[in-house]
Every structure is written in C-alpha cells, then in structure tokens.
Amino acid sequence: MKAKFFLFPLMLITSLGISQTNAYEISFENAIHHEAKIRATFPNVSSDTLTVRMARSSPGRYAIHEFAKNVYAFKATDGMGNPLKITRHDPYSWKLSDHDGTIKINYTLFANRGDGTYSQIDETHAHLNMPATFMYAESLEDRKIEVMFRLREDLNWKVATQLPLVSGTTYSAPHLQYFMDSPTEISDFTLREFEVDGQTIQLALHHNGTNEEADAYFEKVKKTVFAEKEVYGELPDFDYDRYTFLACYIPNASGDGMEHRNSTVLTSTRSLADGGMDGNIGTVSHEFFHAWNVERIRPKTLEPFDFSKANMSGALWFAEGFTSYYTGLILCRARLMTPESYVDGLAGTFNYVWNSPARQFFNPIEMSYQAPFVDAATSVDPVNRDNTFISYYSYGSVLGLALDLSLRQNGLNLDDYMKLIWQKYGKKEIPYTIENLHQTLNEYAGKPFGDRFFNSFIYDSQMPDYKSLFESVGVVLKQHSEVPYFGVDAELDGDGHGEIKGNPKMGSPAYEAGLDKGDILTNINGENFPDGIEFDAFISKFKPGEVLKVDFKRFGLLKSTYVTLRPSTMYTIVAKKNETLTKKQRNVRKEWLKLK
Template structure:
C-alpha cells in the first residue's frame, strides 16, 4: 500500500511565537499504530536539543474529525492508534522564540523554522517523499528555503525526510536577490535591519564561490541559498545541503575587519556543502535523529573547514598576508591558552562534543579544547607538509578533491579516518601518519618544523615576566567576581573558586577599575605569597596565593628572516592568491 506524508504550516499566533503544523498521513491503515517522532538534534550542531519540549496541542483526527486515540510513549514520540483509518490528520503547534541558527524563532514580523524542530516523521519511514504547503501570515510576502518548489503556490517538495530536515525555512519580508556563478543560481536573503551593498556582496561572494569550486572541481547544486540573520550581537552559521543560515552583527558591513569576518563565515559554511554534507565521516549519515551520532572525525570536517575559511579569504584577496597569519595564529593561541589542551585531543573533543562543546561551564577551558581550532592546526600542518615534500606540486586541496571523488561521487558513502589517511598518502606520496595520529593524542606536534619548511616561524611574543594569579574576573553589580581559574596555577592551588568575590588583595581594596589589583601584580615579585580577601556564599575568607609568572601565550606567525629562496618559493605557494 502506497504511503504518503504531507504538511501544511500556518501562523494563527505569530506574535505569541507559534507555528501551527498539520501533518497528513495516508496509507498507514494496515498498521496497528504509527509512531510519530520529532528529532532531538540538528545535523551540524552536535547537541541533544530536545525540540519536542516546544510541541503543544498534539491531536489526531480522521477527515470527518473523528478523534483518533494516541499516547505519548517517550519524550519525543506520539503513538497514534489509527488502524483501519486510511487518512489521519495530525495537528500540533510549536513554540519558537530562541535566537540561533539552530532553533526556530517566530514573531509578528517573521518566522525562521528549523525543520528538525518543526516537522515530525513516521518511525521507520524516513525515506518517504513529502510536500510542505506554507500559508504565510497575511503581512508576510516571501518564503526562502532550499526545498524544491512545486507547481502549487507556496508548496515545496522533499524526496525524503533527510532532505526535509536539512532545509530551514525563512518566511517574512526579507530582502532577496539572485545571481549566477558558473551555472549555479545563488540567492541571498537578508533578514532584519542592516546596511549592506548588494552589488559588493554579490561580487565578493561570487569570488568565494569560484575559489571553492576550483578547490573541489565541481559544484553539486543547481541552486544555493544564503540566509543572513542580523542582530545587535551575533556571529555564527549552520550548513545545509543547498543552503546556509548565517548570523552576524547588523553593522558588520561597515568596517573592513568585521566585513572580512563575515566573508570568512560565508566561506566556511559554503565549504561545508562539500565537506560534511557530502564528503563525511561514516557516522554522519544516514542519521539517527533520536540520539547522539558519535564520531571522532569532527576535527577533519570542522577543523579543516576552519583552516580553509580564512585561507580562502586570503586566496580571494580580501586578507593581506599579515591579516591571514594573524587569523591563523588565533587558532594556536586559543588552544594553547586553554589548560585543557594537555587533557583532550582533537579526536576526543570530536567524540565528546555532545556533552562538552555546546555545554561549556566555568571549568571547560581546563578540561577541553575545540576541534575547530585544533583541527585547523592539524590541517595547516598537513597542507604545509604536503606542499614542502612535493616541491609545491600537491597540497591539501588535492587530497580533499580526491576524497570527494572517491567517497561521495563514486562510492556514495562516508569514510573512516584511516581510509582518508591512506587516500591522502596515495594522492600526495607523502607520509602523513604522524599528523593523523597527533589528532588522537595530547602530545603536541612541533609546528615550527612545518612552518620553517615554507619560510615561516611561530613565535611566542608574550611577556612572561608578567605576574599572574591565573584567574579571569568580571564586574557584576559593581563587585569583582572570579570567572575562571586556570588549572595547576596559583589560584587553583590556593583554593580560589569561580564565583568568589574579590574584596581585597594584599590589604588593598579591589575596585571596579582594578587599579589596586594591577598595582599589586606590577610591584610584587615572583614567588611572593600574598593575602587575598574573598567572600564566598556570604562568608569572608582570607587565602594566601603565590604569585607566579604568567603562562599565557601570544603566538605570531612570521616570515623567517634568513629563509632560503626555496623556502620562500614554497611559502609563496602556500599563501598564493
């Protein structure tokens, strides 16, 4: 018996942040019941987000409005007892009022719908095709989505639920325009108040798209959608099969630095249309939408992408050499200024992303790193080593292009890390095992060995004579509170805690301007033990803290002054436009 699932979306209470969903099932009458499931996470954002918490007023009826019994059997599954009913109409409302690229947001002016938090599926039938009819609020006039259009107005088609769940929907009055790049139609949808130059954006995004097409060799899409949400303070993105949702500050286009950061974000998310949406670790598709999908390979798909986003901005001529090197150095400083880099590898960070990366707390910097930053460091080492040992004839681009051809275009499957390593060594003729192994270890690579080969060096320019307690503070309601405590440093050993109020140091009252705090650090000597007066849970304590030299790093990546002509030639290949 042929089975059908179709949806209709409407907005009776957008000002109260609701979308109304009608899900129509046909042909399931041969089953004693159907389990209707809402995903718990969004591909590309590795956290159990419990989207079903926003579902209200679930009901099931026949076309004659006869009530069909159901019961909720777990947090995100409704069992509908519709045996003998050829057609079942399920209705529910979803509350959406969380500003992010991963969650739905609805108000009187617009609706952004995260599909995994909006649509449910019939358990066991993810492969069914489906349509979505959208009835916008009367004041809304545009719909932006990567879903395919049908002949019926405001109705869209997905060949399966994986496609549906990978196509967010923006409904409102967004500013939209299209442009073609090498045979692919691109559309920009700009949401919210912002001042930007359409022509300049089109020109710059076109340059990025062409460079990424060159890297990968072909573009799998006929259409691609950029949706940008503008806020007072925001930055981030989430990739999809033929679209991306970006978030940025509404004033980002006014200054060169913030505009280039926006272009790097565009480059990052567009890169993902190949690298994660198609070329991917085995664990990342087909998906289980009801639980975690574990992989140690996020350092490859996110880390490599984080390396390439700024590199592409450099290749496109938006960054000069110094700007690019400063951007790359941020990855090294971010990792090495987290004590957690001695405890967690890039692969372990990938595996534990479900419980760590998206759930940071006051101790996160002591126990973890980001696979984005550490993966970018490993990618830089791979790229440079390949360039150096092939005399500039190969680089990481060639590995990715070959992997895309083999694992996606030819075999249409995900890869294991050892398969990627084997392919990389076959393509380049270079031994890369040490770098892949380093991704699974807390032992650090000698990155200067790689940088030196192409005429660069990484130099720590920090003043390590500066004394420190190993804490960060914040001012809240006029009082100074400890925000973080660095592992195995002065405050850690002395027992200072996050949340402690700093009252006085060495007899001097701590003021919001931190003058006394800075004075003590600048006039004391290494090894001196000083009294620190704190308040904790309403009680006052004095702790003795030893002053030590700061361990914070401030790396810069610089040209080697005495580099040979060959080193400089290879370096020019690495950072060529």
C-alpha cells in the first residue's frame, strides 16, 4: 500500500485517533426525487466559530460551479443536540458558533446530473462527486475523513470508489484534498478487473447491457491501458495498488469524463449496444492518460487545488491538449482504430484550430487562461468566442502532433519526451512550470529545437509547417481552392430562408459584407433556398471570386449586401497508400503509429 500522499505521518494520525476524524454519513431514502440526507460531525473544534461551506469548483474542472444552490434544510447542533447560532455572510458558507467543541450538521442535497462534476441521485444510482455533495470545513482540511454510505439494499447497490475501505460501507480519506478528489459510484454495477505489474485495474460499469457486452468492452479498456503504459514505460504507483474506471453508460447520464488520482468518471447516454462500444472508448483513452499527465505530471498552478474559487492554469495546452493528441493515437496503436481512420480524423481539429481568427488574440498559454469561462461555465450574455477562443484541448492536440512529427524528423519522438517529463516531475510528484517543460525539451532535443518550438508556437501563436511534417509520414495535407467560402453557418427553415446561427468569422466574406448572427437570409442573387438543401450545398454551385447579392432581414427590416466568395480555407488530411511510400516514410509512420 502506498501512503506517500498523506499530509500527516502515520504515527501522528494513529495518536490523534478517531477524535481528529471528521465523519460523514449519507443516505438515499428519497432517491426517487433526487434527494440525499447528509450528516457530518466535526469533533474537537477549538475555535469559537467554525465555517462550513460548499465548494465552488471541482478537481479537473476550472470554472465556478455554485454547488450550494442545491443544499437546503440545513441544521447545526452541538454534541448534546443543542441548536447552534448560524450566521450567513455569503451564499456558500455557514458560520457556526456557541458550540461545545463538537459540531454536527444535517442538510438535504438535491442532485440530478450524472457527469464528472455534479452528483446524481435516483433509483438507478447515487453518482457522487464529492465537492457537489459534501460540505467541508477549510480550517480542518488536514484531518482524516470517514464517510459511511447507507446503501439501498432493495436496489442491490454497492460502492465503487478510490477511497480505501474501513469496514462495512465506511470508507476513509487521509485529508480533504484526497476526499474531494474521490468520486464514488453507488449502483448495481458490473465489476471487471485485471492485474498489471502487481496493481489492479478495475472497471465498475453501470449500464443496462449484457455481461457479454461488458466483457467485450473490458477487452478494449485493457488494450488502451497497455498502449498507454508503453508511452511512459510503466504505470503510476496507484495508491492502494488500485485504479478504478467509474463508467455510467445510462440514458439519464450526461456525457463527460473526469480524471482523478486513482480513478476516473466516464459518463455517456450511449449504451454499449448503441454505438458506445467504440464511441465511449475515446474517453477511456483520454482520462486514463491523465493518470500520468495532469494527476502526477501536475501543473504547479493547480497545486493545491482551491475549492473556493476558479482555478486557472496556463499549462492546459499541455495537460489537456497533449493528452487529447494521444487520445486517438493510443486507440490507433491499440488497434481499436485503423490508421486510415485516425489520420482522416485529424482534419476536424486541424481545421478548427488553424482556421480560427482567435490566434491573433491569444497564444496557447493565454487560451488556457480562458478555462474558467468555458469549462462547463455558464453565462447568459452573448460572447464572441467564435472569433476569440480556441479550445486548449484542440490547440494543444495539434501542437502535440506538430512536436511529435518534428521530433521524428530528428530521430526523436514525443513518447520519449513525455517519459523524460514523467521521470523528472511526474514520478517524483514535483509540480512543473511551463519553463520546466521548455527546459526539458531543450535537454531532450537540443536548445535550438526547444527554443524554436516554444518561442514560435507556445509563447507565440505561429503555425508549424504541417505540409512537410505530414509528408515525412506519407500524409497529404491539401486545401481545395476550387471550393467557395462564404463564411457563416446558416440554418435553412424550409420556407426558402436561412438564419445565420453563429458569429461570422473575422475576415471572412460574410463578415466583411456586414452580415451578423441572427440575420435571416431571404435570397441570394434573387433565388430562395430550395427545400431539402443544406446552405453549404447551395453555396457550392458558385465559384470563388463570384459576387453574390444577398438580401436579408435584421430586426424585421429588409437589407441587402454583396458577398465576394473566396477559396475555401479548409484542409483535407489523407494517408497515402503504404505501397506508395518511400522506405523512410514507411519506417517513420510505422514507429509513429506503432504498426507491425
């Protein structure tokens, strides 16, 4: 059993005993209406006032999530059951005073979103993310925690979690950080597990399918685990020698994935029989890669995680983006995706990143800073992210691709760079800075190479020479100048009109012509849109350079403008047939995709 994550030495924990343990109990009598009853006891409170609060953020998420909004029927007493004085100064905390050294709280939680951030309680399961579920006392964050899950035996519920078992249905955590990072799935799940180098990898699968489907999917999970282990040369040392996939593939879930130290949440509405066998395995690939990259290869800016505010990091292009690069690559290497499908699939992300005007505003580090505004964040006012934001997942992914292919032109590769980062920082659990990533690339590939990559593509937002990089592995990158480019997405209504649904891209023909989101296109060159045709298909009958007269309505008023079509800026990415490759291209592609 590994115990290096404890903040307290083991002997000190033993000497403090149960009196220094914060205890929780949660029950689900009213699961049908999505409620849980939660009780907590904080013993030996030495301060006159103890503040308990609900979190405002969750590990792996970077935006604010006001979990306190789902808490009600709050009560607080001392050890003898006497009511305490409760003072509220903000929406997410309760100040408790006039106690006798012991504070007990009771409250009801409403929870009905099953994903990687929130909790969901119903008669199919209790899907618990701890920050969305349990109040905590920040001043007591170093204390041990025990939590008892009162199961619905009538529903055949059992517990899957990375928390170690104490006894019965009581589990423990060495301190608050570990507790909050430990999602728990309580349901009638199917369990599969296998051993790797003395450690157990578990799949706790909550689904409505068959055992045969579970077995087939588990084989895909195993192949993914082994392919990712090969990148780093070893698995992390999981606490308690166990890693658990918490998979909920049920109609009432919300699609998501969220990594944690020794487990990951996987949620999807797709059943294994309805496309989920292949559709869900990508999330497995992404989240398990995080067991190295982000959980142990950890940005210094996210340590320690602050549950009271949004957590910002400039390293998400690496932590999330490079992980996204490996997501599909791993599936290809594990033979869960064909090389042709993998290469073809690069085009969507590639076009999204390199056709975005947002690079003129932010580099990858600054894009990462936007996470608190986009990572499942909510707002009601319109934004201009079509023109100002590129997902750090996608941006980092195509930069990871560029770095990998660039290194391979020099007889190196991204796998070995990641191994070096792992050995220097992840395995030792030393949080890194972006400067550390830069210095390590200099160490691995030479200072001129490392400086050029970071100065051009990380500290700046230039585009790598992908044409030559792809050519090195026998892949063709091509733009189609004969295809016209208008510059907006329009949804046709069947009455010959079309509504512009998104902000036109800066610099596009539609943008320059003064069209905007919400405009209703009534005709082009005097012609209405025929029934059953897509907008892009209608535009495709014209040629680049043609000038189109566009009539439209804005705020109920008829207007006209002229749009000059340009050649399409979209790329296609196609792998050449193996027999057409040079020997060098064939060898580099073979190493890149780990082909036999």
